[in-house]
Amino acid sequence: MPSPDQKRAIVTRQVSKTFGGVKAVKGVDLSIAVGERRALIGPNGAGKSTLFNLITGDVPVDGGEIHVLGRDVTRFSVERRARLGLGRTYQISQLFLNLSVEQNLFLSSAAATGIGLNLLSRWRDRSEDRAWTRDVAEQVGLTEHLFRPVAELAHGLQRQLELGMALAMRPRLIMLDEPAAGLSPAERQTLVRLIRAMAPDITLILIEHDMDIVMELAQRITVLHRGSVVTEGTPDEIRRDPMVQRIYLGEMHV
Amino acid sequence: MTGTLLQGSSLRRLRLVVAIAVVVALVTLPAYGGQYTLTTFIRTFYFGFLALSVGLLLGQGGMISLTQTAFFGISGYVVGLLGAERGFPFPLPELAGLALVAVVALLFALVVMRTHGIVFLMLTLALGQICWSFARQNTSLLHGWAGIPDIQPPSIFGVDLTQNANFYWMSLALFSLGLLFLWRLVQSPFGLALNGIRESPRRMSALGYPVFWLRVAVFVIAAIYAGVGGILAAWSSGIVTPTALQLSRMIWILLIVILGGSQYFWGPVVGAVIAVWLDVIVSQLTPRYNTVIGIVFVVVILLAPNGILGVWERITAKRRALRQVPAAPPDSNQ
Numbered sequence: 001m002p003s004p005d006q007k008r009a010i011v012t013r014q015v016s017k018t019f020g021g022v023k024a025v026k027g028v029d030l031s032i033a034v035g036e037r038r039a040l041i042g043p044n045g046a047g048k049s050t051l052f053n054l055i056t057g058d059v060p061v062d063g064g065e066i067h068v069l070g071r072d073v074t075r076f077s078v079e080r081r082a083r084l085g086l087g088r089t090y091q092i093s094q095l096f097l098n099l100s101v102e103q104n105l106f107l108s109s110a111a112a113t114g115i116g117l118n119l120l121s122r123w124r125d126r127s128e129d130r131a132w133t134r135d136v137a138e139q140v141g142l143t144e145h146l147f148r149p150v151a152e153l154a155h156g157l158q159r160q161l162e163l164g165m166a167l168a169m170r171p172r173l174i175m176l177d178e179p180a181a182g183l184s185p186a187e188r189q190t191l192v193r194l195i196r197a198m199a200p201d202i203t204l205i206l207i208e209h210d211m212d213i214v215m216e217l218a219q220r221i222t223v224l225h226r227g228s229v230v231t232e233g234t235p236d237e238i239r240r241d242p243m244v245q246r247i248y249l250g251e252m253h254v
Numbered sequence: 255m256t257g258t259l260l261q262g263s264s265l266r267r268l269r270l271v272v273a274i275a276v277v278v279a280l281v282t283l284p285a286y287g288g289q290y291t292l293t294t295f296i297r298t299f300y301f302g303f304l305a306l307s308v309g310l311l312l313g314q315g316g317m318i319s320l321t322q323t324a325f326f327g328i329s330g331y332v333v334g335l336l337g338a339e340r341g342f343p344f345p346l347p348e349l350a351g352l353a354l355v356a357v358v359a360l361l362f363a364l365v366v367m368r369t370h371g372i373v374f375l376m377l378t379l380a381l382g383q384i385c386w387s388f389a390r391q392n393t394s395l396l397h398g399w400a401g402i403p404d405i406q407p408p409s410i411f412g413v414d415l416t417q418n419a420n421f422y423w424m425s426l427a428l429f430s431l432g433l434l435f436l437w438r439l440v441q442s443p444f445g446l447a448l449n450g451i452r453e454s455p456r457r458m459s460a461l462g463y464p465v466f467w468l469r470v471a472v473f474v475i476a477a478i479y480a481g482v483g484g485i486l487a488a489w490s491s492g493i494v495t496p497t498a499l500q501l502s503r504m505i506w507i508l509l510i511v512i513l514g515g516s517q518y519f520w521g522p523v524v525g526a527v528i529a530v531w532l533d534v535i536v537s538q539l540t541p542r543y544n545t546v547i548g549i550v551f552v553v554v555i556l557l558a559p560n561g562i563l564g565v566w567e568r569i570t571a572k573r574r575a576l577r578q579v580p581a582a583p584p585d586s587n588q
Contacts, residue, residue: 058460077459078459078460079462079463079464083462088460090457094457095457096449096457097453098449098453098517099450099453103449106446107447107461108461112462115442115444115447116443116444117444118442119438119444119475122442123445169461
């Protein structure tokens with residue numbers, strides 16, 4: 001039985017959510033250790049995205065409890081959960097399209113350091129945030145695009161910036177929602193390399209349809225089906241599990 | 255390469271020269287401009303404050319608010335009630351007016367700032383209309399359509415503002431201060447956070463920003479800009495009536511902000527200058543000036559969805575591109 005101790009990044013207990021009579025998530029128990037790399041997989045409609053949104057606070061739970069880094073956040077807003085160090089990316093990019101890459105990353109960085117109440121200070125004078133912004137840009141391979149408006153970036157670079165946005169806020173745990181969606185094989189490799197290079201103390205939770213990426217990144221995999229956890233295990237265990245093959249891998253023709 | 259550099263710096267020098275010329279022309283205007291010209295500029299300044307208010311919310315925060323003329327009216331009414339009717343000396347009525355504007359804006363913001371898009375638009379419309387109806391129908395305090403007359407601009411530090419030239423200089427100084435503060439504000443982390451909210455409020459929440467409170471804060475700041483404009487308008491015209499809060503004026507201001515270019519810092523200013531002068535000039539030529547001005551708005555917005563400054567940017571960007579293309583090959587050879 002999972003306990004909400006300090007070593008756990010995420011603990012959910014009997015979390016459920018119903019949308020218009022459809023039980024999207026049914027009594028899910030999760031326990032994810034600090035620093036763990038965990039993937040959530042399952043066929044479409046399995047409840048992965050809903051579970052994700054319940055953890056981030058985008059969608060309120062109908063029942064159950066959610067603990068993040070030892071705090072009960074069940075009733076916390078998205079903003080309060082973020083301030084605990086919960087970073088996320090979006091399946092469909094939520095970037096500031098008319099701002100530059102630097103301004104995007106700066107806003108993420110300053111979210112953690114605080115924008116301050118001085119309305120007459122200049123953001124350009126915040127040298128520590130800007131130095132960190134440049135570090136993150138380098139980390140996600142965007143150094144040469146720092147001053148370009150995001151709207152001008154190619155899709156692959158925008159996905160890299162999605163990751164950068166989650167990293168720049170100095171998260172303690174990061175949730176990636178289909179980070180490789182719409183990427184070419186070469187771009188996928190770049191992204192996997194960038195995610196692997198993340199600091200080991202950052203907990204990672206990943207939803208991804210690309211099984212190669214899941215197997216490469218995850219230490220443990222949770223399989224969801226029709227809103228419930230079917231099984232959980234290491235990539236090898238999951239790959240060998242006949243039930244998983246039947247309900248999921250079979251459908252995906254892997 | 256030296257050619258383009260020179261051109262770049264000469265463009266900058268040209269811009270500086272133009273800016274200085276404009277400042278000198280504005281400051282010395284009372285020496286050569288007639289009373290009518292001065293009054294029209296004063297109108298530009300007080301409607302300019304209202305345009306800055308709308309422009310701050312729309313351009314920086316991505317919010318179309320239809321409440322801003324209410325704040326313009328509220329401060330005007332307080333100045334009329336406390337100053338003209340009850341004889342409180344400057345700056346008490348004015349400060350009370352701005353304080354009331356801030357309080358009302360805060361209350362309104364608490365209601366509307368959890369909403370976005372069309373719901374936000376409709377709520378701000380409703381709140382603006384409530385204020386307008388109250389001003390129109392309250393006869394005991396606000397005298398309904400008659401409004402509050404006999405408002406006089408005060409003397410500040412011995413400068414008599416009933417003198418048109420003095421009033422003009424004071425408005426110019428105040429408007430410059432308002433612009434300067436706004437100029438700094440849009441470059442602050444707070445200003446950037448507003449841009450973030452304009453682009454993606456959802457992402458801003460996910461980063462941990464208190465999106466609701468940031469929006470509340472900018473709404474109050476924008477309301478104070480409208481309130482300052484309202485005080486100048488009340489002083490200048492000598493009367494405050496429900497017309498100050500009217501929806502048609504709110505729409506007019508919104509149009510001039512879009513006309514100038516809402517996403518540009520100078521957009522509301524350019525829009526206000528053009529719209530106020532267009533009003534003056536066209537109304538001398540034809541009694542159907544509203545029709546003419548309406549057509550001008552339609553044409554400009556159809557041809558230039560990013561406003562006049564958008565057109566300007568396109569022209570200068572094109573010119574820059576044209577200049578750079580032939581300059582590139584000799585560069586790469588050196």
